[in-house]
Amino acid sequence: MNRSRAQSRTGLLMTTTGRTRRVITSILSGAATAGLMLLLPRVVGSTWKAVGDVLSQVPLWDLAALAVVWIGGLWSHSFVLAASLPGLTRRRGLTLNLTGSAVANVLPLGGAAGTGLNYAMTRRWGFSPAAFGGFLAVTTLLNVVAKLGVVAVALALVPFIHSASAFSATSLLFLPVPVAVAVVVWVLADVNVATAFGRAVDRLIRTFRRDHRSQLASTVPELRHSVLRVLRAGWRPMTVGMLAYLALQLALLWLCFQVLGISLGLPVLVTALAVGQLLSLVPVTPGSAGVFEVGTAAALVALGGDPAGVTAGLLLFRGFTYLLEIPVGGVTLAIWCWTHRRPAAREAVAG
Incomplete structure (x- = not known):
């Protein structure tokens, strides 16, 4: 009895500690986002008034045209998602993209929460946990x-626009990313490497948690087989969809500056997109908000861009690729919840 009470107290304490940690993380992340956004114009040598004056020039029909390009990019990415989960339609792929992004853009470290939501949705559609993995x-x-x-691509353009400074501050920070990709490719290339990798991770986990019975030595080779099967079957739509998505992202960025009357060369825009992609790999804030804007704006100003114009163009771009995804994804999630609750409600009424 005493042991049971002690375990209950321990569990309650861990739950309370976890909630407290999440609240503190949310507060710190929100404060960091707000602080970075407030300081954004000053960091690049401008003011919010100057940025607002530039943004006020955008006509509504130009915003509509930008929205079409944004939607086209999301639709292109749905081909990638549909090919990555055999049996998933592009409409459902678009739903996963919007709802997952909405959650990730709101919550601190929201990528995990977005993944959890997508897992629940795919399970509701009848996909197995292994398929989702x-x-x-x-x-x-x-x-x-x-x-x-x-x-x-941006690095290849460095000799033409002298943009090495845009990457110098971040290159060492993101060195683990290509290393991790190389390890994944190595694991995918050889089943023996996959088994050895899983066994090594098992040992590492048991070093810190002796009671944990990890079975990655068998799970990783199975996952490797599943991944390779999906890649072999769907590499064409994945490649075309991803290239189209990136091209439309670049087009949207270019158009955001064009409607503001700001002309930036293609190499400079590619560099800006590349810096933004690097910064998004480490989501310190929800959707890398604040970090993306400050880092990318600083890079563009270093390449000769006007501080107010650069800031306005990036805010317009992020208005579509970050901010608009929240309400659109939220509405999409609400519709999905409603349509998937109605059958259960009818069954309850019939019963």
């Missing part, structure tokens, strides 16, 4: 490779 592995790998691909 393969889907998550494939989409994560493709997204990271795509981001690194944009960075590689």
Whole structure:
């Protein structure tokens, strides 16, 4: 009896500690986001009044055209998601994208919460946990490779625009990312490496938790087989969809500056997109809000951009790729919840 009470107290304490930690994390993350956004114009040598004057020039029909390009990018990415989970329709892929992004853009470290939501949705649609695990592995790998691909293109343009300074401050911070990708590719290339990798992680986990019975030595090779099967079957729509998505992201960024009357060369825009992709790999704030804007604006100003114009253009771009995803994803999630609760409600009434 005493042991049971002690375990209950321990469990309650851990739950309370976890909630307290989440609240503190949320407060710190929100404060960091607000602070970075407030300081954004000053960091690049401008003011909010100057930025507002530039943004006030955008006509409503130009915003509508930008929205079409934004939607086109999301639709292109749905091809990647549909090919990563055999049996998933593009409409459902778009739903996963919007709802997951909405959660990730609101909550601190919201990527995990968005993944959990997407897992629940795919389970409701009848997909197995193993299928979702393969889907998550494939989409994560493709997204990271795509981001690194944009960075590689930008680095190739360094001699033409002298943009090395845009990457010098961040290159060492993100060195583990390509290393991790190389390890994943190595694991995918050889089943023996996959088994050895899983066994090594098992040992590492048991070093810290002796009572934990990890079975990654068998799970990792199974996941490798699933990932390779999906990649072999869907590499064409994945490639085309991802390239179209990146092209439309670049087009949206270009158009955001064009409607403001700011002309930036293609190499400069590619560099800006690459810096933003790098910064989004470490989501310190929800959706990298604040970090993305400050880092990318600083890079563009270093490349000769006007501080007020650069800040306004980036805010317009993020208005679509970050801010608009929250209400649109929220409405999409509400519709999904409503449509998937109605059958259960009818069954309860019939009973």
